[in-house]
Amino acid sequence: MSTPLTSQAVEPAPGVRAHHEELSWWRKYVFSTDHKIIALQYAFTSMVFLLFGFMLMVLMRWQLAYPERSIPALPFVIPLGIIGLVVIFIAGVKPSINSLMGLLLLGLGAMVMFLTSGEERMPEGIMLPEFYNSLGAMHGTIMVFLGVVPLAVGAFGNFVIPLQIGAPDMAFPKINAASYWAYFVGGVVMLASFFVPAGAAQSGWTSYPPLAAVTPLSRDVLTGQTMWILGMVFLITSSLLGSINFITTIIQLRTKGLTFMRLPFFVWAQFVTSFLLLLAFPPLEAAAIFQLMDRVVGTSFFLPSGLVLSGTPLNVSGGGNPLLWQHLFWFLAHPEVYVLILPALGIVAEIIANNIRKPLWGYKAMVYSLIFLGFMSFIVWAHHMFLTGMGTVMSAFFQTTTMIISIPSVVILSCLFISLHGGSIRFNTPMLFALVFLPMFGIGGLTGLPLGLATSDIHLHDTYYVIGHFHYVVAPGTLFGLFAGIYYWFPKVSGRRMNELWGKIHFWGTFVCMNVIFFPMLIQGMAGVSRRFYDGGQQYAHAQSVLYLNEVMSIAAWVMAVFQLIFIINFFVCIRKGKKVTENHWQATTLEWAAAPTPPIAHGNFLTRPVVYRGPYEYSVPGHAKDYTPQNQARDV
């Protein structure tokens, strides 16, 4: 980019100051091509979506715990309103991240008000089954595609990769901005789908046809499901642009001396993740185009002949195959699971190495496992489809590859566990989240084994066991990794640190609640409770013995919401008023702490180009004066 390096430091003339500052705020924070600003745009947008997806779940949990009972909307809305006002109050009147976020929180409150009213959604506060389905579908879509992936890849990847590899920016700054804006538009389309007649998509985050191709029964062009597809096309474009950028940046822009085996594990994780995004998303794009054609033009890609809907034969040419969608969808969505988990693994590895004050055990084994994992993730997708009747030969193949892919995951996790041995561990907030990630991801992984075996999957398929397993990987797994990352890199972004005491309160509350929410799901699932019951299984005899768990889980979810409010307040207060920290707050070795100033300069990052002399985790090297030796340090001083 030709933008001068010192754009931040230019002082406007005294007379035009107020107007000029406002303009520069928009130029600097909204239409920016600097990777750090784009990362922050990703971070704030995705955190809003995470909160919104969580709110949808909070509403669903009411329905599951107390079906047929009117929902008290105000307890859900008032905290959002208060927090929004507090955040705005901290910000003051001038435009800033805080005031914008405060307004967004108020907007979220209004959105929840809207969702909990209306005859077609919740007549007299009682949730209709169709609306429950919408909430489920959109919770999954928003959490995965608009929340976790943009935060893990778009935000953390964008911010940290160029700094860790000693690059001035991403390889293609404009494409980077385009990637964010495509994501933003996709998110807006998804949100807007709540407002069209018949509401948002109802066919689950997987959008299986033929259901997804024919519901809602509306001749309107813009139905919720159609908007879901259009939104996905934008999100796919966004991740395509992003992944091209990440891979090119890591290959081309590593600084002098930074060989591949000297890369921090986080960069490796993002590198493999980007390849998964690059190669796995296009088949979903193809599938989305097919489904769009089915819905809008009236083709029959996923509609078999002789389909009867509500007693009347469907007037289509037929001859399509619903399983085709499942194959194309899971060809993306299984690698997507690794897209969700690998960046978090990378973050956790960084934080663990930093806080045990010794090198990671088996760095090379971890890297090779990562590459193998990325490769294998492309050939396990049909383990989601054991019950579709695709045949035992296929099942046997995919069950075998699924068992094989667990090996590299176990290698990485074991390396991280063994790394802890003999370290003098610093138990700060990021480390607590990172440490707990290990057993939580372990539970998530191990509960996946019975699902990966075709025989035991017959019993567990489509039950709450699947929900519990998946959420153990993504919620106390990935989300804890992301929380750890937020606490860890917050000082680098803002020059301040988050409050440790409130951080620890947030950690313990979330940790306990997470397990109270998700462990009962495993129990319910083993009892055979289906994941799709909109009344939580009240009408089913086999669910009666585990029905009481619904209320337990729901209360835990609401208590967890309170702990997230603590996080939000801690976050925004500390942007303004947090304790100022030194440049290398955690005494880390990697380049983003060792070479770049805090916060790094806009468009350029480094004062001089760093040169790398050593591996990423040279902690407690015997004979050295300090217990950490930064990568850019030529010899012991």
Next chain:
Amino acid sequence: MEIPYTSAVHPETGLYNAKGGIWLFLASEVMLFGALFTSYILLRVGATEWPHGSAILNVPLATLNTVVLITSSVTMVMSWASLMMKNFGRYRLYMGLTILLGLTFLVVKSFEYGAKFEHGLFPSTSTFLAIYFTMTGLHGLHVIGGIIVNSYLWGPGRKLWKTDPQRFTNRIEVAGLYWHFVDIVWIFLFPVFYLL
């Protein structure tokens, strides 16, 4: 610090950034069209009846279009080669020809589409027509995208030649790689739909 290798070649990888980027983009395009062709195979294998393409589609017109598109790939290479030989006038001629050939392809294609619609053959008529229209339509969108990029490089974008000729030549090379890919997709589409 400026971003390195925007036009110079990285000593180890032998690529400038944009060339690495376009190859990655093409890799994802291969996955997109790979998924589409795979779907074609699955739908055809599962179908009770499947028409022979030549019974429905216009083979002579498609043959003409194949020739047009291959020629446009040749002129695309010539435009890049002209820049390598510092002949900017020749570049504009060949790039202009590439754009015209691309437009010719689209015109012929629209005649083909129009004739189908006149005979009451729509995407909703049969699975064969559904996937034919979807895949050739998507390919058509890629052609349109290529024409837009090429027109920019032929028109307003050519100013870069005066300030940074190396980077401009790189842009033509990158646009060319994309254009050849679009050409190759058609070379697969033509036999699969018209001849098999």
